[in-house]
Amino acid sequence: MADPETAKDTKTDPEEVEDVDEGSEEVGEDGRTAAGDNITNQYLQNPQVLAAIQSKLGSMVGAPSGYIASLPKVVKRRIKALKKLQFEATKIEADFYVQVHKLECEYAAKYAPLYDKRKEIVTGSTEPTEDECDWPSDEEEEEEAIGEEAKLSNTQEALKDKVKVEDEKKDEAKTEAKAEEDPSGIPQFWLTIFKNVDMLTEYIQDHDEPILQHLTDITVKYTDPVSSVMGFTLYFHFEPNDYFTNTVLTKEYTMRSDPDETDPFSFEGPEIVKCKGCTIDWKKGKDVTVKAIKKKQKHKGRGTTRTVTKTVKNESFFHFFNPPAVPEGDDVELDEEVEAQLTNDFEIGHFIRERLVPRAVLYFTGEALDDEEIPTYRMYEDDGMEDEDGDDEEDDENDPDYEPKGDRKTPGECKQQ
Structure with a gap:
């Protein structure tokens, strides 16, 4: 029989060793130790190691897991059947968008009288009656x-x-005397709307505003779809002004709603085929899309100096009516910069068609601004997005001292819908 004192020592020794281990090496709930974390951090701080890890992860994006390849042939055969069904569903989806466009054409005629009345009130050609003004105001x-x-x-x-x-x-x-000076209609209606919408105001320069004050209406005309080809045209109506002789500026968008034969499963709805602007007949010295700069040139031989005037592109909203040309041919690849301009151009055009024209007064008052930056045809999720400091972007926007970055731009210039 073992000695009680010996048994007691045998029982307590392991506990003492375990206490020492726990004190020297903290173990987290996930089994990780502080020493292990330190080693990991040291590796991640090594630029070469970090670059190698990033390169490896980048090569794994989109790579198959191997599960599909390991399936029996009979299962792969069934997968082919599912893909064929998926292709048929894609064709139905494409036809769905064509039918939606036909409905847009049909209902445009029903909206037209309301928009005409809106223009009359905005321009002051018609004064609304008491009954027409009977709307509750909070x-x-x-x-x-x-x-x-x-x-x-x-x-x-x-x-x-x-x-x-x-x-x-x-x-x-005195009030009666001033009554004659009161403006008619709703002054600067469309300019105010443009300045209220972030998507547009970033492109409006100071020299654009006096011109946009003469914008009296924006209308949309839908093109009757032929097969899978469809489109719409934006009409910007201007009153006589000192800047150009046009009474209407147009922007035409052509879309196609059919899957790409080489990649049918990438179809997500109608995509832009091309967009076309119009020629603005600027009055002499009033073209805000260009500016003249003077440069001094020195003659190498004679040593004389002369001043040369050169015309360069000037930032302006009115570049919207002069988008880049889309090259013909299915195998032509667009330059990245041109593609970005066309993408931006279509987002603006679609936004004006889908939201601005139907809900103009709500953008004028600001009531429609809560969700206006998300195009209806594409929803982007930003859950989990963080800035460089690791802070959530929404926290920055809620910060009273936060100032959004970004300079005014020039619209250029058709994104997939």
Whole structure:
């Protein structure tokens, strides 16, 4: 039989060793140790090691896991059948978009009288009746409620109102004189809308604003679809101005809704085929899309100096009407810069068609600005996106000291829908 003292020592020794191990090497819930983390961090701080890891991960993107290749032939055969069904579904989806476009053409005629009436009110050619203005206003109701509460709680204010009657009568004559100076319609309606929308205001330069003040309406005309080809044209209506002689500037978009034969499963809806602007007939010295710069040139032999005037491109919203040409042919690859310009151009055109024209007054008042930056034809998810410091981007936007970066740009210039 073992000695009790010996047994006691035997029982406690392992516990003492274990205590020492836990104290010298902290183990996390996932089994990782502090020493292990330090070694990992040292490796990740090595630029060569980090570059090798990134290169390896990059080569793995889109790589098959090997599971499909390992399947029996009979299963692969069934997968082919599913792909053929998927292709048939894609063709139905393409036809769906064509039918939607036909509905847009049909309903455009129903919207037209409402938009015509809107233009008349905006330009001041028609004054809305009392019945047409009968629409509840939250601000007016709040003001009336505050006014009633003030009168009930303080009768002295009512007495003061009576005292002011004489002063109001004196000002009445001045008010009637100023009535003739009151603007007609809704001044700067479309310019205000453009400046309210971030997607557009970043392209509007200071020298564009006086021109856009003369923009009286924007309308959309849908092209009747022929087979899978469809499109729409934006019409920008201008009143007579000192900048160009055009009364209407146009931007035409042509789309196609059929899967690519070489990659049918990449189909996600109608895609832009081309877009075409129009020629702006600028009056002399009024073209804001170009600017003249002067350079001094020195003659090498004679040593004389002369001043040369050169015309260069100037940032302006009106480059929107002069997009890059889309090269003909299916095998032609677009330059990355040109493709980016065309992508940006179509996003703007689609946004104007889908949102700005149908909901103009809500963009004028700002009520439609909450979700206006997300095009209806494509939703981008940014969950988990972080900035370089690892902070969530939304936190930056909520910071009162946060200032968005980015300079004004020039619209150029058709993205897949």
